[in-house]
Amino acid sequence: MKKTVSVTDSKGQVVKTITAANTDWYKTGQFDGYQFIVNNDVLGDLAADDYSFTMNIKIDGVDQDSVKLELNKPAMRSGAYHDKYNDLESVVLKENKVSPFVSDNSPAIKIEKFGEDTQLRLFNKYWNNNTELVFDGYVTGEESFKDLNKTLEIKDSSNKVVKTIENLHSAPTSWGIPTSVGDDHTFQAIIPKDFGNEKNYAYALKVLDKEGKEVYNFELK
Template structure:
C-alpha cells in the first residue's frame, strides 16, 4: 500500500482566495487554520488540487492534509505571505528653486493602506549603469492627490545631495516601505506625451529645463521609458538660474555665474549679447544690473556673491528657437573681455 505523504502546497499570499498544490490522485484535501477547516477539495487526475478559501491575513499558518481511503497524511504547513502590491508611479510636477531641483510624484499601491504618514517611507534612488544605488534621497510624504492617503511625495535634489554624485547617467526609482513590510521598488516612468507646463512648473519630466546644482549640471532624459538624470561637471564658466518671469518690458532673468576664478569684487561691467542661431550679433544690452547675493541665502558652495545679475530680454528677442544669449564680463573703458558665459537656462 502506498504511503500517504503530506501534499505539496504552493506559496499563499494575503490576496489569494485559492490554495493550489499537488497530491495523490483522488485524495481528499483539507486546509485548516488553528484546527478549523477553511476549505476542502479533491486531487484531480493530473495530481493537482485547488482549495477555495477566504483571504487570510499575512503570517497566518495554514495546515493542508490529504486523505486516501480514510488515512490522513501529515500536514504540510504554509505561512501566508504579504502580497506585493500592484504599484504605479505618476509624475506630477518638476521645477527648479534656487537651492535645487524639486520633484513631485505619486506612488499608487493597490490595496495598501497609506493613511498613516509616519508608517510610509519613500526614498528617491539614483541607480547607476551597473545597477548600484549611487544616492538615496529622503522624500516628504504628501496627501495632495488622494484624500487621506499619503501616496504622494516631494523630494529636493540639493547641492549637498548631489555633491557626492559622480558625473554619469542615473535611472530614477522610488523605494517604498510601508510599516514593517518589505521594500517595494517603483521605477519612475516617462510618459510619451508632453503636457502643458504652467510657468516654470513642468507636468512632463522631460520638459524640466537643464540647470545647475552647485557645480553639477542636471539634465532630464529617458531610456527605455524610464526617467533618468544626466549629471555632468562642466569645465567652463556656467550660468545658474535663480528665477525668471514675464514683465511689461520683456522677460526678466535673475542668475549668477559659477565655475570661474574671476573676482567679481573687482570693478567690472556685465553686458548681454543676443545672437541669431548663426552667431550674428543682433542686439547688445550694456551694463545690466549686478546683484549682490549676500542676503539671498542661496547656500551655493563657491558662489561669488557679486556674480549675480538681472537681465531683461526684450519681447522681440525672446524666441529661444531663433536667438541665443551670452553674458560678457568686461573691464575698463575699452571693455576688455574677462569671461563669457552662455545664458543657456533661459526658457
C-alpha cells in the same frame, strides 16, 4: 503606507533616499499618487554620473514593492511647470550641471562638472521667486576685474541683440564652496521674464574695459 524614492547611480548603487508624499490626485481618498522633491542640496552634492529613480513602498514597516519610476503624466518643474519630462530645463547647482533625460521611458538626470581649465564657471543657474532665470558665476584668473564692465547680452533666434544689461552686480558669495576668486570676478545675471525662454533666446556675459573694448565673451547656458 510609506513611500520613498531611491536615487541610483549608473552602477546600481543607491546614493540618496528621499521621502515621497502620498497624494490622492487621481481619486479622492485613494492615495495611489506621490510627490517627491529632489532639492538643491541633493543635486548639488551628487558626483558626475547618470542617475535614475526607484519608488519603494512600505506598509506597516514591511517592504511591499520597489519599482523604477516611469513617465506617465506627472507634473514637473525646474523652471516653469512641464507635462513632458524632456522639456525640463537644465540647471546648475553648486557647480553641478543637472540635465534631465529619458532612459527607457523612465526619468533620469545627468550630472556634469566643469573642467579644471574652464574659465567661466557657473555656480548656480536657477529660477528665482519671480520666475526669472538667474545665472550666478565667476571668471577664473589672476587679473583684476575691478575696472571692467560685466555686461549681459541677449540675442533672439535670428542672432539679433534684443537686450543689453550693463554693470552686472557681483554674485552672492555665500555659496558654501570656496572659489579662490575675489568678488569682482563674480557676477549675477538676471534675465527679464520676457527673454527667459531658452528656446528663443541666447545669453552671453561680455567683459568690457574702460574704452568699451571686449576683453571676454562667454556663452551662458
